[in-house]
Amino acid sequence: MGMNSEVKTSYFYVLYCNDGTLYGGYTTNLERRLKEHNDGVGAKYTRIKKRRPLRMIYAEAYRTRSEATKAEAAFKKQTRTQKNKYLIQQGVKEPLKEQHICVIREESKEHDKHSEKL
Numbered sequence: 001m002g003m004n005s006e007v008k009t010s011y012f013y014v015l016y017c018n019d020g021t022l023y024g025g026y027t028t029n030l031e032r033r034l035k036e037h038n039d040g041v042g043a044k045y046t047r048i049k050k051r052r053p054l055r056m057i058y059a060e061a062y063r064t065r066s067e068a069t070k071a072e073a074a075f076k077k078q079t080r081t082q083k084n085k086y087l088i089q090q091g092v093k094e095p096l097k098e099q100h101i102c103v104i105r106e107e108s109k110e111h112d113k114h115s116e117k118l
Contacts, residue, residue, distance in 0.1 A: 007063070008028040009028065009061050009062070009063070009107075010026065010027075010028055010061075010062045010063070010064060010065045010067065010068035010069075011026065011027050011028065011030055011059045011060065011061055011062070011068055011104075012024065012025075012026055012059065012060045012062065012068045012069070012071035012072045012075065013025055013026075013027060013030060013033070013056055013058065013059040013060075013102075014056070014057055014058040014059070014075070014083075014087065015034070015037060015046065015054040015055065015056055015057070016054065016055045016056075016057045016096050016097065016099060017046065017051040017052070017054050018050065018051055018052055018053055018054065019050050019051050020097065021051065022080070022083055022096075023037075023043065023045055023046055023051075023054070024072050024075045024076050025042075025043060025072060026065070026068050026069050026072050028065075030056060030059055030102070030104075034054065034056045037052070037054050038052055038053050038054055040052065055099070055100065055102075056102045057087065057092050057096060057099045057102060057103065058087055058090060058092050058102065058103050058104075058105075059102055059103070059104045059105070060104075060105045061104065061105065061106045061107050062107060063107060084096065090103060090105060091103045
């Protein structure tokens with residue numbers, strides 16, 4: 001195996017599901033992963049038709065998969081109230097069902113937060 005000089009950013013992300021639930025996951029490509037979920041080929045949880053369409057409302061960038069999956073696990077352990085509070089503290093707007101832009105927290109101190117339409 002050769003050395004890969006290009007380091008892929010790992011993301012913990014949160015989807016707002018059409019049924020009002022939240023889904024947290026991990027990826028290295030936010031746009032591709034959202035498309036997979038909406039195409040019904042993502043996680044088992046998001047394959048259920050009533051949960052689609054899904055919107056990506058939040059993501060955190062990490063240098064390693066380990067850091068991203070730890071953030072995902074910590075998020076999944078929280079209650080819905082705690083998850084909502086966390087998302088709002090990170091800049092996601094209420095009500096969550098009306099959030100149409102994904103707030104992305106970068107690891108870099110320079111660009112701490114930015115938002116994108118995904």
